[in-house]
Amino acid sequence: MSLLDLPNELISRIISFLDSPSPFDETVLHKPISWRNLKQPWQVDDPDHMPDGTPFWRDPLKQLSLTCHLVRSLTMPLLFKHAVLHPHRLTEFLAFLRDQTLTHHVSSIVADVPGIYNHLHPAWWARLLNEVPVTRFSIFAPPEVLAEMAGISADSADAWAFDMATQILRFDQTAEDARAQIDYDNLPNFLVARPWTNMTFNEGSSLLAYTTYEFFLRRTPSLLTALQSNHSAAGETLFANLLSFEFIAIFPFYNHIDEILKCVRRMKRLKRLFIKLCPEPDSTVLHDEIEQAGGHLDVNDPWNECETSWMLIAHTVVFLTMEGALEELHMDDVKVDGVRSTLENSLVARLQEWWAYHGDGSGVWRRKSLGLVASAPVAGQ
Structure with a gap:
């Protein structure tokens, strides 16, 4: 039996083990830095081709989201649980969340x-x-x-x-x-x-x-x-x-x-x-x-x-x-x-x-x- 043969609820449960705290919360004790020049996932024209380099993209979840459409749909709520925002792109950010049905899955946001x-x-x-x-x-x-x-x-x-x-x-x-x-x-x-x-x-x-x-x-x-x-x-x-x-x-x-x-x-x-x-x-x-x-x-x-x-x-x-x-x-x-x-x-x-x-x-x-x-x-x- 492969992973995709399991019920969606079990697949979601397995994916949840890859969840992790916000990278921002892990660095808040250090001297403040800025992520202003880093491109965010919601700014990518093709969500199926997401570049590396953004600290808010947890690698295991990101890689898993690229495997197939089913796993991607189950992974996205965790992948975007913690987001970073540049206010001058707020309209685009909100549109992305609405289009991907992610608005109520985001639990924390960092505004730079x-x-x-x-x-x-x-x-x-x-x-x-x-x-x-x-x-x-x-x-x-x-x-x-x-x-x-x-x-x-x-x-x-x-x-x-x-x-x-x-x-x-x-x-x-x-x-x-x-x-x-x-x-x-x-x-x-x-x-x-x-x-x-x-x-x-x-x-x-x-x-x-x-x-x-x-x-x-x-x-x-x-x-x-x-x-x-x-x-x-x-x-x-x-x-x-x-x-x-x-x-x-x-x-x-x-x-x-x-x-x-x-x-x-x-x-x-x-x-x-x-x-x-x-x-x-x-x-x-x-x-x-x-x-x-x-x-x-x-x-x-x-x-x-x-x-x-x-x-x-x-x-x-x-x-x-x-x-x-x-x-x-x-x-x-x-x-x-x-x-x-x-x-x-x-x-x-x-x-x-x-x-x-x-x-x-x-x-x-x-x-x-x-x-x-x-x-x-x-x-x-």
Whole structure:
């Protein structure tokens, strides 16, 4: 008996074993990159002849889809489960999904937005969210574009020092909320266009700014600090709804982390907080950016900023222990061998009264019984 002799349901089940997570989600912990120059599958004139090179095409599924029409029809929903979009080709993208009956099979989309883009009514993101009920929506864009989408002005005076060409903003929503329709004639702020429950923000690397005079006075181009300084009502609503928040950066300044944490303190419903301030252990970004800067960087400065930032994070966790609903803290920097012991010992010493460490090397702290913290003083106020 051959594969094609099996019932379609069994073939689909076999194909499902080739499914894999979004490649974007697997790289979100790294310095942001752009896939702007890569051709997407829905841009191919002949879908039966799909070229190599796009990270969102998982090779086993792609190769299987080329075997025959039956297997192709069963493979397509998984092959396009995770998609990447360039907004200027939105109409073509939506037409492709409709023609292939794939609209309701796409679960996550990454939008790669250029630095100069027309966001006139109707907003591209509103059209996309109305027609494709994704539960995860990610945006690659320069800091100023993210600020524009959020309806606020960006502080870009020191942007030249950081050279952050791209940052990542990722939101999650429930499947039920994904089916709600946005009113084009009463367009909401993007931040509250959906009741987003989870938010990930990858700010990128601050290393180049360490090469400038009095680097600690430089203001990092950041959506979160812009929301803070602009007293954004949409930002406040967003923060109030979040259940999970992930902040990723590479050696941010401790005074910038202090500003980020002011936003985190507004997330009173937050259940999980994930923070990463160091590069991945196998990353070459530190070497690469020191080389790019011509060696004009004291390597002690970034690590010192990190250590101070960890203590500020601990103070905010204690605050959310008293004033919020936080249940889990994940400090991803424990993956770096050289700082693991310092980070673990510092946070355990500060949090042990209210939080239990999950185990050496895990980077995970979980809140103890609520009754144990009822009468404790609030830190950091």
